[in-house]
Amino acid sequence: MFQDALIDAQTRVQVALDQVMRPHEGVIADAMRYTCTGGKRLRAFLVMEGAHLHGVSPQVADQAAAAIEMIHANSLVHDDLPCMDDDDLRRGMPTVHVQWDEATAVLTGDALQTLTFEVLSELEAPAQVRVALISSMAKAAGAAGMVLGQAMDIAAETAETPLTLDEITRMQAGKTGALIEWSGQAGAILAEADPTPLRHYAQAIGLAFQIADDILDIEGDAAKAGKRLQKDADAGKATFVSLLGMVGAKARAGELIVQACDALSPYGDSANNLKAAARFVIDRDT
Numbered sequence: 001m002f003q004d005a006l007i008d009a010q011t012r013v014q015v016a017l018d019q020v021m022r023p024h025e026g027v028i029a030d031a032m033r034y035t036c037t038g039g040k041r042l043r044a045f046l047v048m049e050g051a052h053l054h055g056v057s058p059q060v061a062d063q064a065a066a067a068i069e070m071i072h073a074n075s076l077v078h079d080d081l082p083c084m085d086d087d088d089l090r091r092g093m094p095t096v097h098v099q100w101d102e103a104t105a106v107l108t109g110d111a112l113q114t115l116t117f118e119v120l121s122e123l124e125a126p127a128q129v130r131v132a133l134i135s136s137m138a139k140a141a142g143a144a145g146m147v148l149g150q151a152m153d154i155a156a157e158t159a160e161t162p163l164t165l166d167e168i169t170r171m172q173a174g175k176t177g178a179l180i181e182w183s184g185q186a187g188a189i190l191a192e193a194d195p196t197p198l199r200h201y202a203q204a205i206g207l208a209f210q211i212a213d214d215i216l217d218i219e220g221d222a223a224k225a226g227k228r229l230q231k232d233a234d235a236g237k238a239t240f241v242s243l244l245g246m247v248g249a250k251a252r253a254g255e256l257i258v259q260a261c262d263a264l265s266p267y268g269d270s271a272n273n274l275k276a277a278a279r280f281v282i283d284r285d286t
């Protein structure tokens with residue numbers, strides 16, 4: 001069942017994260033562990049489930065899952081900095097620059113990023129598989145992926161006109177979608193199988209995830225979410241809700257979930273957990 005599989009993924013990725021960070025000591029290592037605590041672990045779950053579908057060993061999948069959760073945590077720490085979103089609360093805890101200071105937050109993100117690539121380079125997998133995962137991670141996180149999406153989002157704050165639906169879709173494909181896409185495909189890449197069905201699935205849930213985030217920003221409960229809400233509305237920024245309306249945004253998210261589940265048809269019932277995860281992406285309250 002999906003809920004059991006998600007809890008299992010949360011437990012397994014925490015063990016893997018503890019293991020990869022164990023040799024590290026000092027304040028940055030403390031902040032890395034702090035940053036990698038909590039969260040839904042959706043990206044780890046996607047890696048593990050995709051790996052399971054392709055018969056990849058859980059040990060290898062868990063390392064790849066730890067890698068994506070570390071670069072995701074890197075993005076959250078940097079996103080929360082005063083020069084970006086300037087947030088005090090993340091996953092229900094003070095953000096790293098509040099708990100420590102800005103220099104620590106920058107360095108913690110940097111250290112998580114390099115450890116991400118170190119872990120991928122040391123996976124028990126053929127060299128060409130490791131290179132494929134490293135290269136796709138670099139592209140997903142970098143100047144044509146998450147960094148680009150974040151830069152577009154920041155530029156939109158001072159732009160004269162709000163983003164159009166097309167622009168916001170491209171911005172989110174980078175900012176949120178690229179790492180989700182990497183997570184979805186990683187299991188197939190590890191098995192040297194065709195990643196196309198999982199890529200299509202992950203692209204659809206990535207966009208649905210962001211639409212759900214925009215809905216939660218308005219309808220969510222800040223205490224449950226563990227972070228500040230109503231930010232985009234307060235800043236007068238265009239969101240999927242402002243552009244499609246609440247009813248339209250919910251309908252679009254629902255369509256994307258159908259599309260995501262359709263993409264999984266080559267896997268039949270073995271992909272039931274991934275189908276349930278697609279629903280979870282839009283039904284979640286955090």
Ligand code: GRG
Pocket residue numbers: 038039040041042071074075076078079084091113141142146147150175176213286
């Ligand atoms: C790491 C190379 C690199 C660059 C960072 C700061 C930045 C560039 C990007 C910001 C990206 C960002 C924070 C996007 C928001 C994505 C998002 C909706 C995060 C929340 O994800 P959840 O809900 O969080 O899965 P949990 O806490 O459950 O893990």
